[in-house]
Amino acid sequence: MRVLIMGCGRTGSMIAQALAAEGHTVTILDTDEENLRRLDGSNDITALIGDGILEEDLRRAGVRNADVFVAMDPSDTRNAMAAQKARHLFNIPKVVCYIDDPLRQEMYKTLGLMAISPVQVISDMVMEAIHR
Template sequence: MKVVIMGCGRVGAQLATMLDQEGHSVTALDLDAYSFRRLPPDFKGNAILGNGLDEEVLRRAGIEEADAFVAVTQGDNRNVMAAQMAQKIFNVKKVVCRIYDPLRRDLYTILGLEAISPTTVFAEMLKEKLES
């Protein structure tokens, strides 16, 4: 599977590493070159410096051949915009984005985006721990 991951923070780098170790073709994309330090020395994928809201940067990252696109930057708005671009402009089959705000996540899900809210996921995990 060819995957483009926008955002090479803790989550993006961890996901890129996991997929790379499983033999997938991975491209990590970030605005800050320093973010790529989170990738292990044996990372076989690509690290592209650039803005994931720029169509040319996305093309350089290989989005036109991507099977999946993941947006995990710190900004909900950036993640939604990039996910919509991947889905609507580049017709990527599997698009997932992180949305911190649970209310916005619900709205984006209604609009057809696969969005995950770590705020909700973590709150549910904490609730389960309290109830056990």
């Protein structure tokens, strides 16, 4: 699978490394060169300085060949914008979008995006642990 990730924070970099370890072709974009240093020594990941909401940077990162796009920026708004471009402009079949605000999750689903909220995931896990 060819995966393009926007955002090389702690979670984005871990996802990139895990996918690369499984043998997937991974490209990751981040606007901050410092964040890309998290991948030092990961020769099997293409790391590029760029902005995932800019069409030019997405094209340079190979968005047209991607099977999956993952939006992992700290900003829900930037993630939604990049994910919508990936899904509707570049027709990427699978788009996963990190969102901090779980109230936006349903809205993103109506846009054809798979939205994952860590707040919701943790809340669900805590409730499950309490009720065991």
